[in-house]
Amino acid sequence: MLRISNGRIYDPANGVNGAVRDICVNAGKIVAELPAAAKRIDAQGMVIMPGGIDIHCHIAGPKVNLARKLQPEDHRLDVHPGTAVTRSGTGGIVPSTFATGYRYAALGYTTAMEAAVTPIGARHVLEEFHDIPVIDKGFYVLLGNNVFLYDLLKAGRREDFRQAVAWWVNATKAYAVKLVNPGSDELWKGRRNANITDINENIDSFDLTPLDVIKAFIETVNDLGLPHPPHIHCNNLGRSGNYATTLDTMRAAEGRRAHIAHVQFHSYGGEPGKNPTSKGREIADYINNHPNITADIGQVMFGKATAMTADAPLAYLLRGISGNKWVNADTECESGCGIVPFTYHEKVYIHTLQWAIGLELFLLSKDPWRLVLSTDHPNGGSFMMYPRLIRLLMDRDFRNQEIQKVNQKAIRQTVLADKLARAWAEGQGAPRRRGGRRRHHLRRARRQGAHVQHAALPDQGRRRGHRRPRIPL
Numbered sequence: 366m367l368r369i370s371n372g373r374i375y376d377p378a379n380g381v382n383g384a385v386r387d388i389c390v391n392a393g394k395i396v397a398e399l400p401a402a403a404k405r406i407d408a409q410g411m412v413i414m415p416g417g418i419d420i421h422c423h424i425a426g427p428k429v430n431l432a433r434k435l436q437p438e439d440h441r442l443d444v445h446p447g448t449a450v451t452r453s454g455t456g457g458i459v460p461s462t463f464a465t466g467y468r469y470a471a472l473g474y475t476t477a478m479e480a481a482v483t484p485i486g487a488r489h490v491l492e493e494f495h496d497i498p499v500i501d502k503g504f505y506v507l508l509g510n511n512v513f514l515y516d517l518l519k520a521g522r523r524e525d526f527r528q529a530v531a532w533w534v535n536a537t538k539a540y541a542v543k544l545v546n547p548g549s550d551e552l553w554k555g556r557r558n559a560n561i562t563d564i565n566e567n568i569d570s571f572d573l574t575p576l577d578v579i580k581a582f583i584e585t586v587n588d589l590g591l592p593h594p595p596h597i598h599c600n601n602l603g604r605s606g607n608y609a610t611t612l613d614t615m616r617a618a619e620g621r622r623a624h625i626a627h628v629q630f631h632s633y634g635g636e637p638g639k640n641p642t643s644k645g646r647e648i649a650d651y652i653n654n655h656p657n658i659t660a661d662i663g664q665v666m667f668g669k670a671t672a673m674t675a676d677a678p679l680a681y682l683l684r685g686i687s688g689n690k691w692v693n694a695d696t697e698c699e700s701g702c703g704i705v706p707f708t709y710h711e712k713v714y715i716h717t718l719q720w721a722i723g724l725e726l727f728l729l730s731k732d733p734w735r736l737v738l739s740t741d742h743p744n745g746g747s748f749m750m751y752p753r754l755i756r757l758l759m760d761r762d763f764r765n766q767e768i769q770k771v772n773q774k775a776i777r778q779t780v781l782a783d784k785l786a787r788a789w790a791e792g793q794g795a796p797r798r799r800g801g802r803r804r805h806h807l808r809r810a811r812r813q814g815a816h817v818q819h820a821a822l823p824d825q826g827r828r829r830g831h832r833r834p835r836i837p838l
């Protein structure tokens with residue numbers, strides 16, 4: 366029995382918004398009252414809230430271990446010391462198992478869902494989950510580029526397809542089904558680094574389109590009644606103009622449940638090969654008006670990240686932008702895999718645009734139960750950035766201060782500029798002028814060792830500089 370006294374309580378499901386009152390717990394459940402002799406914790410000055418659930422992150426399995434091995438320098442800078450009751454580990458952008466559990470728990474999170482596991486990697490993930498302390502864990506199994514399932518779809522064997530999906534979910538002990546850039550792996554393997562660019566394009570050798578695959582999984586997973594709908598990483602992640610693909614994918618659900626992963630990375634206007642613009646409002650409007658759709662944000666936070674994806678063609682493009690060390694693999698005809706260390710910089714147009722689109726999507730959402738906070742850890746940034754992200758969303762003065770520090774050309778592409786203008790009109794401070802300060806910031810960032818991203822794809826060189834990269838991630 367436990368009484369937690371004097372804390373400020375936030376419980377949106379029950380309409381409690383910052384009330385100071387006691388919480389009583391008996392046998393793992395919240396109860397109305399307890400005997401006076403029950404153990405008491407004084408939580409004065411603290412927030413009490415339901416445990417956080419991270420529905421999209423990457424914390425276990427072969428690709429996470431590849432990312433750990435790829436960045437030993439990251440671990441040396443962030444040692445997680447043991448205590449009398451906890452074990453030691455390493456931090457950085459991809460923490461060790463122990464540090465992952467302790468650090469999520471320290472943020473108030475109780476559950477984290479690993480969002481991309483190949484069937485062949487499932488046993489590894491389950492064993493690694495046993496090693497992650499304190500929090501609950503689950504994972505989504507990658508089936509969207511599975512050659513065996515494509516064969517069944519191609520042959521029109523839909524009942525066998527349904528049973529195979531059910532078997533794979535059960536055999537791997539997955540919580541949900543994940544699709545990543547469906548159809549792309551076949552082009553990637555078969556046509557020298559090619560990628561799918563349209564969901565109506567034919568998938569090599571299979572007489573199928575990504576749209577066929579997406580529809581089949583949405584229908585099957587809804588029929589099977591899985592608790593979470595298909596978790597879809599849409600085609601064309603990071604490409605200018607990809608919001609049209611995202612809208613097409615959401616329309617393919619035809620009223621059935623579907624989840625769009627890291628939707629920020631899929632909300633870009635503009636022409637392919639040119640700088641993106643924001644289509645945050647269009648995507649937010651669609652999600653607001655279609656209660657069958659859920660999404661998580663995939664917020665970009667400035668600083669270090671690690672692109673860690675089953676989208677192998679994307680990893681190839683990112684390696685061209687970053688010029689960094691990387692890993693790429695095909696995984697037993699089940700999925701692709703790519704790891705690329707990456708840094709987001711607040712003075713780079715595209716990085717700021719991505720940061721701002723994430724905030725736009727959050728702020729334009731009318732139903733926070735359907736648009737979930739994530740950084741797609743560690744793709745958009747570490748889960749350790751969540752407190753800063755929550756402050757960006759909940760503290761308008763702080764947000765406006767931060768907006769003034771970033772690339773203003775990008776901000777003007779977004780509705781954040783309107784909000785900022787309104788805040789200024791209300792007397793909250795004047796905008797900092799543009800001009801010479803920008804170069805000064807870049808020079809200072811370089812002196813401090815920041816990695817300023819350049820577009821360095823093999824086909825375009827660096828002549829255009831950091832303002833015109835073609836792949837916005």
Ligand SMILES: [Zn+2]
Pocket residue numbers: 421422423480481626627741744
């Ligand atoms: Zn992800």
